[in-house]
Amino acid sequence: MTVLVLTGPKDATADLVIAELTGRGVSVHRLDPGEFPESLVLTARIGPRRPSWVGGLRGSHRDLDFGRVRSVYYRRPSEHRFHRDMSERDVQWAAAEARAGLGGLLATLDCTWLNNPRKNAVASTKPVALATAARCGLSIPETLITNDPDEARAFVGNLSGRVAAYKALGTQGASGIDGEAYALWTNKVGVAEIPDAVRLTAHQFQEWIPKAYEVRLTVVAGRMFAAKIHTSSEAALIDIRTDYESHTYEVCEVPCGVASGVRKLLGAFGLHYAAMDFLVDQAGEWHLIDLNPNGQWAFVPELRNPITQALADLLEGTP
Structure with missing residues (x-):
């Protein structure tokens, strides 16, 4: 039986866990799903006489048998990579099929996941996490999500100190017009710093603590x-x-x-x-x-x- 580690090629954090498991004599199979389909071959079958998927992945150096996975460490797998001669439209279709095929088969592994990506x-x-945390008895900041600049200004104006923390709702990175990624850090904002452009999308404002x-x-x-x-x-x-x-x-x-x-x-x-x-x-x-x-x-x-x-x-x- 083996521990399956799903992560990209450069993950020093996963390396620590892999080294610890290896030192204990535990079999570990490190795999980046991004290598499929260019460097990995997927084959799995199911049928009336096989109620569970049987098969695995063949790689250039090592094969994975789905039936021998004891647990999965889901870290930071990269996106699927495709042949450079494929059109953008074909890549989009192939990526969706790869996620449904390989991702779907991995999701059927009946073992401990740390963590299951769907649960992640x-x-x-963030709105789900905050609401659930409050129901579980944890203290959370007073929070507003809106695309109404007047509501945002009123919210901030009623806070102690008349300032709020402005935080991204989604990932902490975004792409500019040139396609370059940049970080969206938390900012401290007052009423006068809230622009009318707030109406262009959802924004999160939180009580400044x-x-x-x-x-x-x-x-x-x-x-x-x-x-x-x-x-x-x-x-x-x-x-x-x-x-x-x-x-x-x-x-x-x-x-x-x-x-x-x-x-x-x-x-x-x-x-x-x-x-x-x-x-x-x-x-x-x-x-x-x-x-x-x-x-x-x-x-x-x-x-x-x-x-x-x-x-x-x-x-x-x-x-």
Whole structure:
């Protein structure tokens, strides 16, 4: 039996887990679905006398038998790649067929997923995550989603301090007119900074919470690994992702009430793993601002080994 790791060719985080599993003598098969169909051959059958799919993938160096997969670590697989001579229309059709074919067959694997990508997709939807977190008893910021600039200005004007955090609803990257990707960081906005162009799409505005520090909480099969994130950078005080060099980390405990809410939240989405971000205010209250079911975790040095081992335990099936 083997652990299947689905990720791209350069994933140092997945490498840590693969090394831990290999060191334990566990068979690991690393696979990037993006290599299909150019470098992988897919064959699987089902029928009246075979109620489950039988088959697998043949590669240039190693084959995968679907029936021998004990667990799946879904990390960061790349997009399917196709022959350069195919037209754009043919590529779009072929990509949809590849996702339905290979992705559909992988989805039938009856084993532990960390995490199932369909569950990741639901949990990554911010309006769903916030509503579910609130129902699970976690504190969340007052939040408005709108494309009405007047509603946005009224919302911000009624907040304490008359400022809000403006945050992207979808992925934290976007493409400009030239097609180049760029980051959409959190911004601190006042009433006068909200343009009429808000009407062009949905926007998210959240109560600005003056923080004492942030906490990155990583959860693996109910086990919690938390670290305070302190920063001395003005930019990182608004969005910690803008200046990682200014961070210092301090391992901390999770309050019982927060831990209970987090377990309920992950249970509601059926997740074995999640990385969560909290703002902790001056009174010590934890406010959930982000749930990432496939978030990074290796950047806190003191927690790198414990989280690696917890992930390997889950994938290996260790109690």
